[in-house]
Amino acid sequence: MLHSRVTRTRRLALIGLAGALALSACASERDQGSGSDANTLVFGAAGAPKNFDPVFNDDGESFRPMRQMYETLVAYKPGSADLEPGLATEWEPSADGKTWTFKLREGVKFHDGTDFNAEAVCFNFDRWHNMPGEAAQSQMIYYGDVFEGFAENKGDATGDPVYKSCEAKDEHTAVLHLNKAKGAFPDAFGLTSLSMSSPDALKKHNADEVTQSGDSFSYPAYANEHPTGTGPYKFESYDKSAKTITLTRNEDYWGEKARLEKIVFRVIEDENTRKQDMISGQIDGYDLPNPADYQALRDAGAQVMVRPVFNILYLGINQANTPELKDVRVRKAIEYAINKEQLAKNQLPEGAEARDQFVPEETDGYTDEVEKHEYDVEEAKRLLKEAGAEDLTLKFYVPTEVSRPYMPNPVDIAGAVSDDLKAAGIDVEMVQRPWNGGFKDDVQKAGKHDIHLLGWTGDYGDAGNFVGTFFGREKAEFGFNDREVFKALSDADSKVDDEEQKQAYEKAAVTISEYVPAVPLTSSPPAIVVGGDIQGLVPSPLTDERFAPVHKGES
Structure with a gap:
């Protein structure tokens, strides 16, 4: 049984879908130039990512590239806050809410070729729960809030944490045991911070070795150079001098493959520069345009997609x-x-x-x-x-x-x-x-x-x-x-x-x-802007846009 809370966020789904359809219809009427070839999307990012390990992040500029590389047990339907299957096809709580059983997709592999299965799910949950060191725990903002602490609580966490244990009942059935019920579930299982990483890659690249010096934190090779998920795009490189993050299509993806071969996130801190690069065709899109610029962007042939308010x-x-x-x-x-x-x-x-x-x-x-x-x-x-x-x-x-x-x-x-x-x-x-x-x-x-x-x-x-x-x-x-x-x-x-x-x-x-x-x-209703030739992007009230369906030109 797929268990999903029915809330008034259905309104968001309807608004988002209507907006996406209208914008898709308009797109073919526009002719916005592109700073990239037909198989590459160049997206202007307002800031550099913190790193690429989901559990250590809490900001949108870091999450955007990670959402293309990683996946979660449950997912949010495009354009809404409602749930749909992710890496789990079904989920079911016990009557008291202290046990969650997940039926997992078969035939899914991480980017390093290893299998996604129940043991991998349990490895990820156990990793988060047993994270060593106050420095590392302090960076796990979302996990700490949702699960209310760790095996060895540091900082201001008190009492028993929510997580107790995880059992791989069989290859494709993971059972999560909690110390207490949590009303945020199942919705919170879709948080980007709770994305599934390859256990082999985590171990190989010392994923938990976070260190602190004053107010600064240093992250290990996994977070900076070897992020390994199951998503439709894979990590290729992060050139800090050129301020570009490059992702390539995952040709072995379990579902429908990404339409574009590459995504390049180009860090452009200045908002006016992002706008000018968009208008001149050097980038294909950027997030949170200034409302004062909406008309100028539209006049230049861009699609200004206003999200539902959330x-x-x-x-x-x-x-x-x-x-x-x-x-x-x-x-x-x-x-x-x-x-x-x-x-x-x-x-x-x-x-x-x-x-x-x-x-x-x-x-x-x-x-x-x-x-x-x-x-x-x-x-x-x-x-x-x-x-x-x-x-x-x-x-x-x-x-x-x-x-x-x-x-x-x-x-x-x-x-x-x-x-x-x-x-x-x-x-x-x-x-x-x-x-x-x-x-x-x-x-x-x-x-x-x-x-x-x-x-x-x-x-x-x-x-x-x-x-x-x-x-x-x-x-x-x-x-x-x-x-x-x-x-x-x-x-x-x-x-x-x-x-x-x-x-x-x-x-x-x-x-x-x-x-x-x-x-x-x-x-406020925030917007995301893309070129007139961009098809397939659905604006999300959660700013949870996925780029796998995105392509250029006619559908």
């Missing part, structure tokens, strides 16, 4: 450094002070909407019963006065050198938020830090900020992927330790029944809205 931009609040922020009246005042409607209208792409909670409207767990703090400057001032915080000054950390689906222009957005806060009597000291050059470490690890700008694009159609990821345990980013919030989310995450989980997340959403650990701001 993200959230928020103003994070760190309660650890400034005593006033421990007072919920102050946190509510901050939310009352921000004009979210104007922010969405003036600073975000067309179609952006103000948000009053962290769960997207299309996902089970969203509820109209949350406590709302709509724009009201006078109420913000009143609460600040009542809390004795009229002279409040906050360090506002803002990322630079980055464009995210939920946050195309961080500095401009932060400027608008700062103006609103100042109008309510809150002084703001803006601290700008490069995204990969200090911001994430300062905010998410060191907690140096008072408030910060950040967001999230959903990885799968489950409320816990949003609120659980943010507020499910104590984090430096938010600096609070409220057991009521943690318990509400833990209770929701433990529900196996779909309706019970939906109700539990709705209850948790209300608790979060009353506590205000952060301020939900907006959600």
Whole structure:
């Protein structure tokens, strides 16, 4: 039996499919030049990948090439957050949700020619669970969040982890045993971080030898030179001097082979340069074009594919450094002070909407019963006065050198938020830090900020992927330790029944809205742009685009 939660993310599937069909129809009418031959796709990447071992990554620029090389047990249907078979053709939980049985595809091989089977599945899960060293564990962001720790917990992980053991019942049946039920499953089994790697390649190339020096990490040969999955494309090279990643078609792929012979990801940090290279035909596509450039790109013959909305931009609040922020009246005042409607209208792409909670409207767990703090400057001032915080000054950390689906222009957005806060009597000291050059470490690890700008694009159609990821345990980013919030989310995450989980997340959403650990701001429809001759690309609300069906010219 193929077990898949039915959620309101069906709406995303319909929107995505309709958009893909419309864009495919338009593509033949356009004549966008290409910077590559008919058998190669050149895609402009906004940044360099961290490495190519899925479990050590958590950012889109790293995931994009890996999604072409690796596969997961379950997959997300193109253009949606719904599930479909991946390397497993069927999956079934036990009644208590503590055992998952996977029926695996037959005839699948890794890129090194070794067999994909139940032993390989168990090897991967055991590898993650038994990962040695705090340095390596600290880099396993997604695994740590989903499985709540390791065999030997390091850092802030406490209690029993979710994973217990894995059994290869026969060559094509893997049985996963858990210490406790996890409501995020089966959806979370499709995370790119949980992709299957070749056990032989992992062992041969010392995959677990991650070392740390200060704030820097070094990764072994597997992650940098020998990534080995089962996907339709294989790793050929990463030329750091030329800033290019080259993948070649896997001629032994188990399914329908990729249409193109090669994919080249060319790292182009500057957004305007990506646009100009797209218009001049030097690249075939890039992600997250500036909304102000949509028309110029279309006029040049490109297809601007706007994805369904499945993200959230928020103003994070760190309660650890400034005593006033421990007072919920102050946190509510901050939310009352921000004009979210104007922010969405003036600073975000067309179609952006103000948000009053962290769960997207299309996902089970969203509820109209949350406590709302709509724009009201006078109420913000009143609460600040009542809390004795009229002279409040906050360090506002803002990322630079980055464009995210939920946050195309961080500095401009932060400027608008700062103006609103100042109008309510809150002084703001803006601290700008490069995204990969200090911001994430300062905010998410060191907690140096008072408030910060950040967001999230959903990885799968489950409320816990949003609120659980943010507020499910104590984090430096938010600096609070409220057991009521943690318990509400833990209770929701433990529900196996779909309706019970939906109700539990709705209850948790209300608790979060009353506590205000952060301020939900907006959600935006991000875009991906490709040449007029590109066919077969389906925009994903999860930014989970797969390039195997992509080709050039007529279908």
